[in-house]
Amino acid sequence: MKRYSFLELAKNAFSAHQNWGRQWRSPEPKAEYDVVIVGAGGHGLATAYYLAKEHGIRNVAVIEKGWLGGGNTGRNTTIVRSNYLWEESAGLYNHAIGLWQNLSQELNYNVMYSARGVMMLAHTVHDVQVSQRHIHANRLAGVQNEWLTPEEAKEYCPPLNISKNIRYPVMGAALQRVGGTARHDAVAWGYARGADALGVDIIQNCAVTGIRRGLNGGVEGVETVKGFIKAKKIGVVAAGHTSVVMDMAGLRLPLESFPLQALVSEPVKPAFPCVVMSNTIHAYISQSDKGELVIGAGTDQFVSYSQAGGIHITNHTIDAICELFPHFRRMRMLRNWGGIVDTTPDRSPILSKTAVRGLYVNCGWGTGGFKATPGSGHVFAHTIAKDEPHPINAPFTIDRFRTGRLIDEAAAAAVAH
Amino acid sequence: MLLIYCPYCDVERAETEFSCRGEAHIARPADPSQATDEDWVEYLYMRTNAKGVAAERWRHIHGCGRFFNAVRDTVSDRFLKIYKTGEPKPDLDAIAKEAGK
Secondary structure: OOOOOHHHHHHHHOOOOOOOOOOOOOOOOOOEEEEEEEOOOHHHHHHHHHHHHHHOOOOEEEEOOOOOOOOHHHOOOOEEOOOOOOHHHHHHHHHHHHHHHOHHHHHOOOOOOEOOOEEEEEOOHHHHHHHHHHHHHHHHOOOOOEEEOHHHHHHHOOOOOOOOOOOOOOOEEEEEOOOEEOOHHHHHHHHHHHHHHOOOEEEOOOOEEEEEEOOOOOEEEEEEOOEEEEEEEEEEOOHHHHHHHHHOOOOOEOOEEEEEEEEEEOOOOOOOOOEEEEOOOOEEEEEOOOOOEEEEEEEOOOOOOOOOOOHHHHHHHHHHHHHHOHHHOOOOEEEEEEEEEEEOOOOOOEEEEOOOOOEEEEEOOOOOOHHHHHHHHHHHHHHHHHOOOOOOOOOOOOOHHHHOOOOOOOOOOOOOO | OOEEEEOOOOEEEEHHHOEEEEEOOOOOOOOHHHOOHHHHHHHHOOEOOOOOEEEEEEEOOOOOOOEEEEEEEOOOOOEEEEEEOOOOOOOHHHHHHHOOO
8 A cells, every 4th residue: 555645745746646546456356255344335444444454354355336435425414423322322432533533644544534513502491401411421421522502602603693583592502522524435435445455355336136144044155246255254334225235134123214315505615613413403514624515404204215305304404504504595505415324213323243143234323324434343343353242332232122221312313303 | 205195185295294104014912911022122123124115104194194004115205005004915016016116
């Protein structure tokens, strides 16, 4: 792997940046791998990277139906935060926050992590009470989060309208300063480049069509459009299509897939300093380094794989944005799109072994998986390598739906469900 | 936004009048005291989450308020059949075939 550095940059300037070379190979699949990861999104690529880097398992393939990072990794609103309610979640998301701090250096790839602060607004007395409960729970669990009055919130985010005359006036806000944004594509690309350099094969345009199980019930490999690939272990990280892939192995999961939408405006000069979210009136917004306002809308109410949501869902979000930030009213929106998110009944992910020997699943991130990408890959790699969960993801089993030890984060998810 | 036909009101209305209540034809364990943990997991949490033709429950919440069932293609979001609660589950494969899926 060519290490990126200032010296390299200067050197390549002399050849007009035409000779940088490819960041990863495009290999044909080998006949057999120790581990096959299904899905080359951020979580899948991170899993492969940590398998190779921390566990020395380098005979790994990441198989992707489309192109890498082309699913929810490339469709999310790039927000990073860890202020979830329960201690189990604090462990998982804070683990990711820890890895985000140093990720650009770790991968030698600028993921543009920017801790600009995530502010969650409260608009009702109930919101205020829930937010403060959240803040107290967070601080007990070692998660940074603090309460702001409306005036302090406006000071932190000057465009915010704290007038008492709007339909849902701002009554305060919870601010996580370590939260912020990162460049979503760069996260996928950085992990892909890092994993490839360690010997991982990333095989794109190769849909998995079946999971073959042996006489003893354990996995033998995956059927793909490029033929059968033998595998000792299979990790499924297929986001919205997890139910479809796991059905190939005869397993049912507590998942439902919904379209989640986002949109961006025309690019403008820096006008918005942080990330603002509101669960109650359903809006979240930030500004990318390119200048576009990045806006997240909600999910449709029905199961769908259409990767396009209803227009009334985005309208609803835009209504809220226009009221909270009146000076954006005349902004034009350039693009909107949908991704398919797999949600669990308790809105917490599943990172778990399954009833099938050698088959592991990382799914159920719902509307907020991007923020956890490094932590998710890190603990899932451990789960696959050791055939037992890392202490951090031990509570996030499928079995929790049988034992009743749910991790109920419905109130802490980015969007109302 | 979807246009949805309510079989009770006999009208087609905008999706915002309706509430989707998930997969249809999931029967509550007949004798709860005999149901195992696995039965409860299956009843409460496990879902087919089909990519393709699926039966689901809808409620005309801002109309008559009644539940009905619908067969819908979850890829195109097109409704293929709408029927009243209590009517038997239709043959999804046959509907899929008819719709050319």
